[in-house]
Amino acid sequence: MARSRALVALVLVALALPAAAFAVTHAGINRGVVQSVDTSHIVVTALDGSTVTFDTSPRLVVRLNGRPASLAEITPGLVADVGVDPKGRAVLIKAFGGQSPLTERGVVTALTKSSVTIATAAGPKTVTLDKNTHFKVQGGPGKRAALRVGVAVAVTHAPDGPAQVVNVLKRAGA
Numbered sequence: 001m002a003r004s005r006a007l008v009a010l011v012l013v014a015l016a017l018p019a020a021a022f023a024v025t026h027a028g029i030n031r032g033v034v035q036s037v038d039t040s041h042i043v044v045t046a047l048d049g050s051t052v053t054f055d056t057s058p059r060l061v062v063r064l065n066g067r068p069a070s071l072a073e074i075t076p077g078l079v080a081d082v083g084v085d086p087k088g089r090a091v092l093i094k095a096f097g098g099q100s101p102l103t104e105r106g107v108v109t110a111l112t113k114s115s116v117t118i119a120t121a122a123g124p125k126t127v128t129l130d131k132n133t134h135f136k137v138q139g140g141p142g143k144r145a146a147l148r149v150g151v152a153v154a155v156t157h158a159p160d161g162p163a164q165v166v167n168v169l170k171r172a173g174a
Contacts, residue, residue, distance in 0.1 A: 132162070
């Protein structure tokens with residue numbers, strides 16, 4: 001009986017060793033709050049309170065709120081899952097959370113099919129327009145045609161993102 005228990009224990013240990021080796025050598029996911037990001041590193045505070053720095057892999061894939069994103073879009077304060085390769089380099093960053101939208105007011109100085117430039121108190125600001133940009137006139141429904149050089153506008157957009165809403169506040173000459 002003792003011999004069979006020893007055999008069972010030996011088999012269990014033998015089965016556990018490959019599982020432990022597998023856990024150490026394969027990619028893992030680390031969740032935390034982003035503290036800083038640059039082109040070669042991401043620093044997160046893990047859920048246990050520790051701060052972890054990951055080098056980024058040349059094959060890094062970045063997603064923000066489920067959509068493809070650039071590393072520049074990942075900002076401090078976002079929650080992120082960081083997938084790492086066996087060398088501990090970040091190969092996948094899936095960040096979640098809201099980037100507070102900005103609303104900038106100014107006068108349109110240039111307009112193209114894909115962007116609007118406005119003169120703001122802080123200087124000129126160019127914002128991309130895309131198929132998801134909504135247009136309003138004085139807060140109500142509006143059309144893109146109301147957007148012209150010389151009109152006062154409020155442009156709401158995510159930091160470094162396309163315009164979500166362009167609200168024409170005052171028509172040119174009015």
